[in-house]
Amino acid sequence: NKTFTSFLKQIKVFTSKKGGITMRILIGGIAHETNTFSNVKTTVESFKQWEWIHGDTIIQKHRKVRNYLGGMIDRAEEIGVEIIPSFSAFAMPSGLITKETYERLIYELTDSIKAAGEFEAVCLALHGAGVAEDADDLEGGILSAVREIIGYKIPVVVTLDLHGNITDQMVKEADVLLGVNFYPHVDCYERGKEAIDITKQILLEEIHPKMSLKKLPLMIPTSTTNLPPAKHINELCWTREKNEKIIDCTFFHGFPYTNIPEVGVTVVAITNNDQELADQTAEEIAIEIWNTREDFFPDIDTPEEGLNKALRMEGKPTVREPDSIDVHKTTWVDDTNAHIYDTLLKRDLDGNLVPGLAEKYEVSDDGKVWTIVLNKTAKFQFQTTTKAKVFTSKKVNL
Structure with a gap:
């Protein structure tokens, strides 16, 4: 059966x-x-x-x-x-x-x-x-x-x-x-x-x-x-x-x-x-x-809107994360960073700390100034150029 x-x-x-x-x-x-x-x-x-x-x-x-x-x-x-x-x-x-x-x-x-x-x-x-x-x-x-x-x-x-x-x-x-x-x-x-x-x-x-x-x-x-x-x-x-x-x-x-x-x-x-x-x-x-x-599809701030909110904040320095896609800095591309940094430059704001840059340059002397092309090799080809001074070659706790 x-x-x-x-x-x-x-x-x-x-x-x-x-x-x-x-x-x-x-x-x-x-x-x-x-x-x-x-x-x-x-x-x-x-x-x-x-x-x-x-x-x-x-x-x-x-x-x-x-x-x-x-x-x-x-x-x-x-x-x-x-x-x-x-x-x-x-x-x-x-x-x-x-x-x-x-x-x-x-x-x-x-x-x-x-x-x-x-x-x-x-x-x-x-x-x-x-x-x-x-x-x-x-x-x-x-x-x-x-x-x-x-x-x-x-x-x-x-x-x-x-x-x-x-x-x-x-x-x-x-x-x-x-x-x-x-x-x-x-x-x-x-x-x-x-x-x-x-x-x-x-x-x-x-x-x-x-x-x-x-x-x-x-x-x-x-x-x-x-x-x-x-x-x-x-x-x-x-x-x-x-x-x-x-x-x-x-x-x-x-x-x-x-x-x-x-x-x-x-x-x-x-x-x-x-x-x-x-x-x-x-x-x-x-x-x-x-x-x-x-x-x-959520409402997301543009770089300009996000920067305006950050400038209105009081207290410690503002930390911004370029994206919120799954695994940061691996899943997404550097194009996001370049757009945000470009927004900062257009507002002529000094004192922006970019920790990742220390990994790309041989930092020898504090105070040294670098000319940097952000997003130089990205597929989207959005680039921005700026000058950056080495604030310190030591780790800093904000």
Whole structure:
């Protein structure tokens, strides 16, 4: 009968270990948030500065850590699932990933998968906004390379950043795409655990995921999710998830600082074997996002307006931060700084301290005057020239 047949299928995906029952799930990850407008190329060394690890080192480094891989590892150990670690790489947000680095990343992951032995499923921690010199869709390329090795019978579950630009290729190559719901990203760990739970359900044939991707012709700035309108959209997604047929519904904000065709806001809805419901759910959420699109754009001071506010303040010196985009001074470009410094110069204001300049010049004598071209190599080519005197070559606490 049907129950007995299902039981026989379950036996095929289990191995016996120390008298218990264990599933074998391969885990790994490659994550980078790419700003294609940045001049800072992303290389192998960029990844090795943060994470470039193989095998058991992944478990040792991420166990009990509140990130995607940490959630996968901890949940697997909680429910008796055997984890097979492969390769994990992470680099801080920066510019295009070089062609050589992209090829090396693919090689390291696929080579570790080939050497992993037998496993029944794959869970990968990716990002969603990775771009290489010759590959607009880093994650789609990664998943395609994995599929070339494992085929399409082994399920692949992927965790993604809320700022991912979700593509048709990602949906084609993965069984499940799970994005974090919050910004700041406080739920990576929970999504990692959920990835393992969903993978287990797939292997037990308790669920048969059907995904729907809805793209909007819309780019929005980075938006916090603890306030409307993003909070409202999340709540709509969670309301849909109360339907037992809906496995997940995620609003991906996209990453607008990637100059690629598939940049933008998307919705991914996943159901248990109901494609029509998945399509309908994604469409409904997308319509609500579109109807509230104007609410995603905040009122932001121009450099002139910000300077006027600063000049009206009393007390200690004013500290200004040039941008508020995810990771300062890595995700964004120096063009922002040049515009702000140019505003200061036009007002003929003296006494502006620029700590970063000390890193670009060999400071030898206090009082020395430099002629400086700000933003000399930026893609946007907005430049401003000024003279700066070395106030002190020592660290100063303001």
